[in-house]
Amino acid sequence: MKRYKLFTAFALAATILGASAPMAQPDKSQLVVGQLQFLTNFHPLIQVNNTKRLQVNYGLMPLTAFNPDGENICVLCKELPSIENGAAKFVDNADGTKGMAVTFTLLDELKWGDGEPVTSKDVAFTLKMANDPNIGFSPFNPWTRATTVEIIDDQTFTLHLPEVTPSYASWDHILPEHIEGPVFTENPDSDSYVKQTRYNTDPTNAGLWNGPYLLKEYQIGTRLTWEPNPHWPGDKPKLDKITLSYRNNSSALVQNLLSGEIDAVPVSPGGISFSQMLDVRKQRGDQLAYHTTPGTNLERIAVNLDNPILKDKKVREALLLGIDREAITTVLFDGQQSVADGLLSDRSSFYNNDIEAYAFDPEKAGTLLAEAGWKPGSDGICTNDNGDRLALELATTAGNQTREQIALIIQDQLKNICVEIKPSFVPLQEYNGDLSRRREFSGLIMSSIRFSPSTSPAIALATDRIPTADNSWVGNNFSGYSDPEMDKALEEFSEALSPAAQKDAWAKIQSIFSQDLPMLPLYFYAEAYVSTPDLKDFRMNTYDPLMIWAKEWRRE
Template sequence: MGGGPAIDPETVVVGLGEEPDMLVQDFSLRHASWAVLSTIMLKLFRYDDRWRAWPELAEELPSARNGQVRRLPDGRLEQRWRLRAGVRWHDGRPVTADDALFTYELLRDTPPPYPHHLIIESIDEMFVPAEEPLTLVVRWRADQPFAHHEEWGTVLPRHLLAGAGLSELRGEHWFARSPVFHGPYRLTRWLPGEQLTVERAGPHPLGEPRLRRIDFRFFPNPAELRDAVVAGTVDVTDLTGFTAEHAAVVAEAAPHVEVRQTPSLMWEHIAVNLDDPVLADRRVREALGYAVDVDAVARVLYPGATEAARSWLPARHPAHHAGLPARPYDAGRARDLLASAGYRPDPDGRLRGPDGEPLELRLLTTRPATGSGRWVASQARPEAARLIAARLAEVGVELRLDFLPPDEAFPAIRRRKFAHLAMFAWSMGLETNGYLLWHSSKIPDDSEWYGINVGGWRSAENDRLLDLVAAAEDVEQRYALMRRQQEVWAAELPAIPLVFPGTWTTHKRALRGVRPVGVFGCYVTWNAWQWYWGDS
């Protein structure tokens, strides 16, 4: 088909490596849902391809400088969101702040679990001031200082959903499959297992959409999606599951297609259970950091360009700390650190502690599961784990491996049901500030698992810094505090950082305006209203 449109100059075909489960952001558990929703739903704000926040449904981003953020005398934080005038639901009704208030009320009255239930519970009150129908006031609880940084939901239509419970939307409610939103496109067709179509509904607040139609096609594995790209039957892709090998095939066979690897906020690492007395010793953790051959592990997990991680933020993030020490593979340094912690080799070369017991650890990670075709890392982690075990054996540490399919491994990790180590990746959004990851109040247990400090790191200095991060109203001040927190993190090493893999996307060169973001919740379609066909 060459470099032109797969269908016609008013249509773009988007190939995705998975299909949405529903089209209600607050309950969806699939990335593909967010990719589709970007075309049909406005958000208060989004992030662009340079990882900068920008207002979409809101007129501007609330801040202390513009008077829309203030600290109340009782310690609560107040935000005022002014919505853009003239935005309408796809059925013609005007969008008002009362719709946002209704969405909060709906979520508040819906029993958890759902992805952001703790954020909703952290809102003390929300209201629309009299005579200001486009202003939403949100007041956050003083005892949940992190919450206002997090994603807290979408804006749903009161006039269509009043009387419904979001628990119904998790089931067969009509809105979950054929929603009415307020974006530049509206849903017109969904053929499960095949495709989903959206068509132009009206202007985006910042401009008129150039395309009339976007067709989403779903592919069960990366190879089939790659072949569709080469054949020209899809115009742009995301959530591909592509490896460098897939990308090389496309680049060779389809020179009219741009193949791009975008830096990401996916962080592959090894979580460390700090409640274990052996791993509670920082020297042991640092030894593990030197004993793991990160470059070799990265080649197994994510063939192609990756960024070696020195902490939990990549170089592209504005709060990244560029001066943190690297820990390249160094078996000799690992042995020295273990010796300083009291471990000595026996005649067979195995390390034993002062009590004479051998140094044995367990590593939990994922193995391939049926239907996990696009999650390349889940399929490669067993090989990477065996490589890690071999390297640790060279310094006298025996590593026993436990493999579970992702849908069993991740619940176990989230609830801290791993003995010593767990290798996996977090997909983080750009609102990430470290609080949920590392504050001691966010250590999950059987009753509260929204926090993801799964290693159980407890550090008074770290908590102090993260409390300041959460309270900082100036973004540059927040980033400076996050860099200081990374210094403390790197010194304590509560987890073993591995890599930040990039995300692979493709688009035909004749399709203009495609700007991948590369982070969780921000997919290639975030600015689809700006796309248009030019010359190939």
């Protein structure tokens, strides 16, 4: 603890905990959720990250999602297509290759919040936008897997995929053609469309939302208010209002949670830190409920492989060996966040037990740096024969206390192996924009990524997922990693349908990753929320945002 200089942070937390006022009497029909990082781009399919998904999924539902039991289910459709039920079929392409035809039927009486029906035409519009090279949609469950859609009737449509893929039954949000169609026509490029989309210029337009809740109030930087959608055809929401109330820092969230001004708060990303949750539970545990489940969300450091220093594998390996990840999770998370040795948690059925684990080894790290031509200088920082210093910037999101603490810890740890780390805390919009997606960082960036059973690891590792102007800056391959062997393994995964074939493909991908280290894995988030004890049917989810099931939440 002394080594990492965290006493000040914990002392501040203790002061706040001790000074908080008694909890106010709650309104059982409402829920106030504390949040950090107000979004300036609310479009559900552009520049998507975990924080955005936690904020828009109250009112906009994906076509399918993984439920808290880890099962892929229909959200807006009647039945999940499969090879077994005949709704998913293999087809012969004109060039002799195999593709797929996948048929969905939308829920009866499914409507947008303004009363307009959600139809197959909305799906066709979404697919048209996704495949426009001038518009870059984020690739979680990308619509670009389909090239065309056959509209059978208003509710039924068939997606035509040019390739066989194991994720054929997992699809993201649908956009309202009657609202966004004219905007897209008038703004056919990414920059102008993002500025003019009604999700950013008129977010309380009921026609933008198709879920159990509608966005009724939008105050920039202050709050979002969600109220029941009268046109939602499923079970009606149990709460009359859910308000997302924003604070400038996580300490304020803790204070307001304990005073009763807010009723629930996520535990990073977008909320309080895990260490703050542990402090609250130790001192005021009987006043609140703690919803936790082991996570699959990987906190990682992307490295800019265009940087000559980081292009050297020995340097990347030395950096990972010089970071005491076990100490980080012990100090900050009471050991409750598991150290990541690769892309997948050992809880995953696809986890490869044979990958190399880079345990903390500063001596070996120093040897590798010496082999790479770096020797300690007079000030303790390594230099090479050209006189270049081994100095790297580490950027992450401002206001995220956990990441800011980790950046400072890494700075301290890597100094011991003669590496100078310069932490940089960047506002979320800038981080998710030019810094990461246009790869304008010079050294290292820290953020998280999740590989659900339907998400291909290609989004962060494939050559064609390196964000460039040619692909409208889409993809999470921020490192700029390109390797033919990895691309081949990713292609094998994309064609693997059986669990055994998928496991084999994932094993290769993990093995190549551990050899190349295009990213530095840190740990896996445990999914967590803190709330008032009267919040019921609040089920944590590992793969998709729990807000998809917010209609079930109630207060006793």
